[in-house]
Amino acid sequence: MLLAELPRQARIDHEMAIIRAHHERIAKAIDVFWGHRDCVEYIQQLILSGGDGVGKARIGFKREVLSALINLTTLHDLE
Numbered sequence: 001m002l003l004a005e006l007p008r009q010a011r012i013d014h015e016m017a018i019i020r021a022h023h024e025r026i027a028k029a030i031d032v033f034w035g036h037r038d039c040v041e042y043i044q045q046l047i048l049s050g051g052d053g054v055g056k057a058r059i060g061f062k063r064e065v066l067s068a069l070i071n072l073t074t075l076h077d078l079e
Helices: 008-022 024-033 038-049 063-077
Strands: none
Touching: 008 024, 008 063, 024 038, 038 063
16 A cells, blocks of 8 residues: 555654654654644744754755655645
8 A cells, every 4th residue: 555545644653753763852843733833834944944943953854854744744734
């Protein structure tokens, strides 16, 4: 079964597992924000600024993490 064919929550869990494996603190923040309108804004800020919002600059995300972040913004908008 393709990921896109899985139930929405299974897709969210999959993307969060990728983020959690590489960036536990960011995953915890997304967990807190999930369901709020600020969640997508937070994720977009991570992607666009390269920082984590608390002054810790980041060189960039691994491709699979970036993909997971983008997918989560889409999945959040579906809610």
